[in-house]
Amino acid sequence: MPLPFLTADRAFDTQADDVALPFDDHDRWRRPYRPGPWRVGAAALLLLFASFVLIAGMITAFAGALSGAAGCMGLGAVVIVSAMRLLRMGTWVSRHGVRRVAFFSTTTVPWHRTTSLRTVQQPVRWLVMPRTVQGQALLLVLQGGEQLPLLTDHDGDFLSRLEAFDRATDSIEAWGAEYRAG
Numbered sequence: 001m002p003l004p005f006l007t008a009d010r011a012f013d014t015q016a017d018d019v020a021l022p023f024d025d026h027d028r029w030r031r032p033y034r035p036g037p038w039r040v041g042a043a044a045l046l047l048l049f050a051s052f053v054l055i056a057g058m059i060t061a062f063a064g065a066l067s068g069a070a071g072c073m074g075l076g077a078v079v080i081v082s083a084m085r086l087l088r089m090g091t092w093v094s095r096h097g098v099r100r101v102a103f104f105s106t107t108t109v110p111w112h113r114t115t116s117l118r119t120v121q122q123p124v125r126w127l128v129m130p131r132t133v134q135g136q137a138l139l140l141v142l143q144g145g146e147q148l149p150l151l152t153d154h155d156g157d158f159l160s161r162l163e164a165f166d167r168a169t170d171s172i173e174a175w176g177a178e179y180r181a182g
Contacts, residue, residue: 098175
């Protein structure tokens with residue numbers, strides 16, 4: 001079963017240096033990078049746990065305790081939805097704007113409400129934990145001066161993958177330059 005939200009479009013990996021936006025359909029929301037190994041590994045562990053919970057629910061149902069089986073099936077469904085949401089997290093771009101998908105919320109900002117995109121050195125959270133380390137972040141500056149961090153080099157997608165972080169920030173900045181101006 002193909003999971004289109006799991007992989008970025010291959011055009012970002014094979015694009016020529018002179019082509020900033022290698023897509024025909026700029027109206028479709030797309031993530032300009034692949035999910036990192038930390039995010040994919042955590043989702044795989046969640047799905048493994050969900051399979052054990054669903055098997056336990058099936059065994060419980062065969063034993064005759066339907067309320068316990070329903071609880072196991074419900075827990076399994078919650079874990080599967082959580083794994084899928086974890087894989088969906090990240091920054092998405094289209095002609096309409098930039099979208100930051102977090103685990104519990106989604107923020108969409110139209111390009112015309114932004115003033116700049118810039119990569120800065122600042123303390124960033126390490127793998128979404130409370131601990132901060134010195135790193136890089138891609139900041140979206142909104143009209144009025146508010147700053148929205150889109151990516152960091154220490155999150156689940158880019159930890160130990162600095163080249164991938166640089167490619168992703170360059171791609172998002174290219175989308176912003178194209179659609180903020182026009």
